Amino acid sequence: MSGTLTVVGLGPGDPRYLTPEADTALASAQALYGYGPYLDRVAVRAGQSRHPSDNREEYARAAAALDHAARGGKVAIVSGGDPGVFAMAAAVCEAIETGPAAWRALDVAVVPGITAMLAVAARIGAPLGHDFCAVSLSDNLKPWELIERRLDAAASAGFVIALYNPVSRARPWQFSNALSRLRRHLPPSTPLVFGHAVGRPDEHVELTTLEAADGKNTDMATLVIVGSRETRVISRSGRPPLVYTQRAAEVSA
Ligand code: SAH
Numbered sequence: 053m054s055g056t057l058t059v060v061g062l063g064p065g066d067p068r069y070l071t072p073e074a075d076t077a078l079a080s081a082q083a084l085y086g087y088g089p090y091l092d093r094v095a096v097r098a099g100q101s102r103h104p105s106d107n108r109e110e111y112a113r114a115a116a117a118l119d120h121a122a123r124g125g126k127v128a129i130v131s132g133g134d135p136g137v138f139a140m141a142a143a144v145c146e147a148i149e150t151g152p153a154a155w156r157a158l159d160v161a162v163v164p165g166i167t168a169m170l171a172v173a174a175r176i177g178a179p180l181g182h183d184f185c186a187v188s189l190s191d192n193l194k195p196w197e198l199i200e201r202r203l204d205a206a207a208s209a210g211f212v213i214a215l216y217n218p219v220s221r222a223r224p225w226q227f228s229n230a231l232s233r234l235r236r237h238l239p240p241s242t243p244l245v246f247g248h249a250v251g252r253p254d255e256h257v258e259l260t261t262l263e264a265a266d267g268k269n270t271d272m273a274t275l276v277i278v279g280s281r282e283t284r285v286i287s288r289s290g291r292p293p294l295v296y297t298q299r300a301a302e303v304s305a
Pocket of ligand 1: 169
């Protein structure tokens with residue numbers, strides 16, 4: 053009996069951001085796996101089993117879901133945002149690459165979702181309107197030194213940078229450290245956008261500058277967009293500012 057495993061992106065929080073394809077995949081699953089708070093966002097449907105797990109157990113969760121599918125189940129495993137962005141789809145691929153042969157024979161599909169950087173960018177204009185990159189500040193799976201090197205390279209090459217996982221309870225110092233690193237390459241007036249819990253009831257979006265930003269602006273549910281030299285702020289009376297990255301760029305000194 054051959055089962056299926058679908059890795060489903062739920063978007064940033066609001067059910068309006070769940071794509072029809074993701075909704076169909078969730079509705080047709082027999083078993084749902086995922087980090088508990090993400091599973092709580094999925095509508096309860098009769099006859100489905102639920103297998104919540106802790107946030108840090110990504111490999112074990114992927115393995116359990118693959119095992120379930122290998123026993124013939126129609127299994128969905130969920131991620132917030134997009135499952136391919138710092139999330140479950142890569143953990144599932146890692147498990148398949150190193151796991152039992154039966155896992156390679158499974159029908160595996162990835163259903164995309166709206167990732168946090170796109171949801172945050174849309175709230176404020178078009179800060180990702182030209183070349184950009186995404187960096188996770190979590191050093192659970194890579195050394196901090198590598199993160200610093202990537203920040204140096206990205207900022208000095210003129211990319212707008214979306215920072216995922218800016219802090220956690222175990223890593224209170226890293227965001228401030230990243231800001232000092234970025235200040236070596238970028239002017240103090242560089243716009244920074246802090247998007248907190250976008251698409252959820254406690255959503256809050258704040259615009260500041262590299263000079264004024266500090267660790268207090270961020271938490272685990274915040275995505276930070278660091279502008280480039282081409283990122284501009286349009287002030288408007290009585291309306292929120294628009295932030296965008298202009299499409300034309302020059303080689304800077
Ligand atoms: N797969 C997710 C990212 C997981 S990493 C996605 O595609 O969005 C977790 C990080 O994503 C958080 O630390 C935060 O930086 C960001 N994030 C996730 N949901 C968010 C939201 N609703 N608003 C702002 N940032 C969010």
